[in-house]
Amino acid sequence: MSIALRVEGVSKQYRIYDRPSDRLKETLTRGLLKRHREFWALRDVSFEVERGTTVGIIGPNGCGKSTLLQIIAGTLEPTHGRVWRDGRVSALLELGAGFNPEFTGIENIFMSAALMGFSRAETERLLPAIERFAEIGDFIHQPVKTYSSGMYVRLAFAVAVSVDPQILLVDEALAVGDAIFQHRCMRRIREMQERGTTILFVSHDPAAVRHLCSRAILLNDGKIMADGDPRETLSVYRRLILDREEHYDSDQTDRDSIAAASFSSPSLRYVRRHGDGSAQIINLEVLNSAHVPVTVVETGEEILIRAHVHFNRDIVKPVFGFIIINRHGVHVYGTNTEQQGTDLHLVRQGSIVEVTFSFNCWLGTDIYSISFAVHSSALSAKPTAYDWVDGAAFIRITSPILIEGLVNLNATATARVISSTNHLQAEQRCLKTI
Numbered sequence: 549m550s551i552a553l554r555v556e557g558v559s560k561q562y563r564i565y566d567r568p569s570d571r572l573k574e575t576l577t578r579g580l581l582k583r584h585r586e587f588w589a590l591r592d593v594s595f596e597v598e599r600g601t602t603v604g605i606i607g608p609n610g611c612g613k614s615t616l617l618q619i620i621a622g623t624l625e626p627t628h629g630r631v632w633r634d635g636r637v638s639a640l641l642e643l644g645a646g647f648n649p650e651f652t653g654i655e656n657i658f659m660s661a662a663l664m665g666f667s668r669a670e671t672e673r674l675l676p677a678i679e680r681f682a683e684i685g686d687f688i689h690q691p692v693k694t695y696s697s698g699m700y701v702r703l704a705f706a707v708a709v710s711v712d713p714q715i716l717l718v719d720e721a722l723a724v725g726d727a728i729f730q731h732r733c734m735r736r737i738r739e740m741q742e743r744g745t746t747i748l749f750v751s752h753d754p755a756a757v758r759h760l761c762s763r764a765i766l767l768n769d770g771k772i773m774a775d776g777d778p779r780e781t782l783s784v785y786r787r788l789i790l791d792r793e794e795h796y797d798s799d800q801t802d803r804d805s806i807a808a809a810s811f812s813s814p815s816l817r818y819v820r821r822h823g824d825g826s827a828q829i830i831n832l833e834v835l836n837s838a839h840v841p842v843t844v845v846e847t848g849e850e851i852l853i854r855a856h857v858h859f860n861r862d863i864v865k866p867v868f869g870f871i872i873i874n875r876h877g878v879h880v881y882g883t884n885t886e887q888q889g890t891d892l893h894l895v896r897q898g899s900i901v902e903v904t905f906s907f908n909c910w911l912g913t914d915i916y917s918i919s920f921a922v923h924s925s926a927l928s929a930k931p932t933a934y935d936w937v938d939g940a941a942f943i944r945i946t947s948p949i950l951i952e953g954l955v956n957l958n959a960t961a962t963a964r965v966i967s968s969t970n971h972l973q974a975e976q977r978c979l980k981t982i
């Protein structure tokens with residue numbers, strides 16, 4: 549087992565001052581007049597992380613997650629203990645951490661890269677990829693204090709993933725990005741997992757922890773309360789929350805994180821696309837039963853996925869299909885015209901084909917992207933994608949009731965009392981007599 553990261557007996561003490569003037573008084577009296585209370589945000593935290601694994605860090609507000617991540621990133625000194633890391637660490641910390649608000653986006657990129665040991669020439673080579681990933685246009689030349697939180701996190705994430713780190717630390721700031729960006733981030737995180745990057749992922753989103761992490765650590769009051777399989781750790785977390793009688797539980801957190809993600813109108817400009825160009829998907833819409841475009845759909849509602857495809861050459865038996873993908877890259881449902889027995893024998897060059905799939909959308913609550921493709925038959929000797937667009941549209945599924953899991957199986961429930969206490973006592977008396 550190769551270790552990428554070791555946290556040894558880390559504790560962090562903060563000094564709490566009730567008023568700003570108390571700090572001044574204490575400084576002026578060189579500490580003779582003690583005006584602070586001591587507060588331990590972390591107490592004797594130790595763990596190791598195996599190289600190439602993804603570990604989730606969860607816990608209630610104020611339990612020390614961000615403090616721990618900052619100490620691992622090296623931006624905060626522990627009061628006791630130490631951290632050993634093997635390889636370049638790049639961190640997407642809480643909003644506000646990391647960038648200088650007065651510097652422009654470009655200046656902050658150079659500053660962050662320099663802190664990670666990159667030369668100016670190396671950073672210049674990274675710039676186009678960072679700009680492309682962040683996609684904040686000319687704002688990259690403006691001071692970051694003028695950025696919205698979404699733009700800030702786009703730039704911070706773009707920098708964090710473009711420097712090819714061996715260890716990536718991600719604080720939950722990702723929830724701020726819009727749906728398109730969240731999908732892009734999740735895809736990039738998965739690519740990095742495949743390349744063997746070690747990832748520490750702080751999140752309040754149980755679904756994200758379940759899908760991304762092979763292990764989860766629960767922090768509570770600055771101490772490790774559980775460490776192991778994500779499902780087991782999440783269930784300890786759920787019990788903790790219930791015990792504390794807080795106003796939310798982890799399912800609510802699921803819903804909060806979905807609600808927090810603002811929705812952008814879909815645009816084919818922003819998506820991943822491939823194909824040999826024999827046909828071109830011109831547009832894709834999600835419509836409700838009244839044929840009105842929608843981005844928010846209630847689970848079970850009838851929807852139509854409608855695309856218009858232009859043909860640049862004659863094509864025999866083109867197949868049109870879609871896949872619905874959740875935030876974690878899980879293909880939740882997909883079908884195509886070949887499977888549905890809808891056959892267009894020959895489509896002539898210059899034609900535009902309208903394709904419509906309609907169904908009742910029994911998905912669980914989440915944000916989904918829709919990939920749409922036109923391709924040759926899966927049975928053909930050399931299957932070819934004519935045009936394939938990932939993230940062609942985005943929908944958010946809502947539900948009036950809580951739904952656990954990926955799909956809504958629309959269960960019904962019945963319950964009835966089949967034995968009253970009196971019957972039970974009578975039965976017990978009979979049993980004793982026997």
Ligand SMILES: Nc1ncnc2c1ncn2[C@@H]1O[C@H](COP(=O)(O)OP(=O)(O)OP(=O)(O)O)[C@@H](O)[C@H]1O
Binds near residue numbers: 587589613614616
């Ligand atoms: N600079 C500071 N000075 C004093 N106390 C601090 C400071 N930074 C954090 N704390 C306290 O330390 C504790 C842990 O904070 P931290 O931000 O690490 O928690 P967290 O688990 O990330 O919380 P959240 O889920 O709300 O982001 C909190 O009680 C917080 O108020």
